[in-house]
Amino acid sequence: AQTVTQSQPEMSVQEAETVTLSCTYDTSESDYYLFWYKQPPSRQMILVIRQEAYKQQNATENRFSVNFQKAAKSFSLKISDSQLGDAAMYFCAYRSARGSNTGKLIFGQGTTLQVKP
C-alpha cells in the first residue's frame, strides 16, 4: 500500500522569504501523480501544483516549485517570495496512474504554514 509522510507539522516563514515543505512517499508503482494542495481557513482544498512521475523536469507554478526526487521518493514544495495569503495547511498527496485506478488520493498529515509580516 502507498503511504505519504509529511514530517513537519508546522513551519513558519517571514514574508518575502522562501520556505520548503517536505514530503516523502512510499510506493511500488512506477507511474503515478504527486500533488500539493493548500487548505486555507475557508477549508476548501486548492490544488497548488502537480507532478507526473514519468517527467524528470520539476513542475513550477509561478512562486511555487517542487523538487521531485523519484529514486529517493521525495517531493518537496518550495514557496518563493512568501505572501501573507500563503498561510494555510499544505497537504502532499499521491495518486496512482494505473489504468484501473479509481482516482483515490492518498494524503500526508499536512504542514501548517505560518507567514510572519
Next chain:
Amino acid sequence: ETGVTQTPRHLVMGMTNKKSLKCEQHLGHNAMYWYKQSAKKPLELMFVYNFKEQTENNSVPSRFSPECPNSSHLFLHLHTLQPEDSALYLCASSQDPRTGGTEAFFGQGTRLTVV
C-alpha cells in the same frame, strides 16, 4: 458559482437523527468522491463514484450511505452516527481517472458535529 458546492456548511446532529450531505459539481466531471478529514488524521477516502457507479468503498461503516443519482450530484446519507464521526466531510470531483483525469477539485466541506 463555485465548481464544487457542498451543503450544508455546518451540521449538528444527534446520534439518533438521519441527515444527508449534498454535493454538486458544475465542472462536467464524471467522477465524484467523499473524503473524511478528522482532527490530527490525514484525509481519508470514503467512496468513489465514476459515471454514477461506485468504484471504491474504503471499508466505511454502513451508517454512512452514499448515493450518486447522476454525475453532477453526490449525497452522503447519515444515520445513527457516533460522536467519533464528527469531522469535516469533503466532496471532490475529477474527470474519469482511468482515461487521464488527474486533478481533483474540492468543495468547501461540511463540518459535522455529532452530539
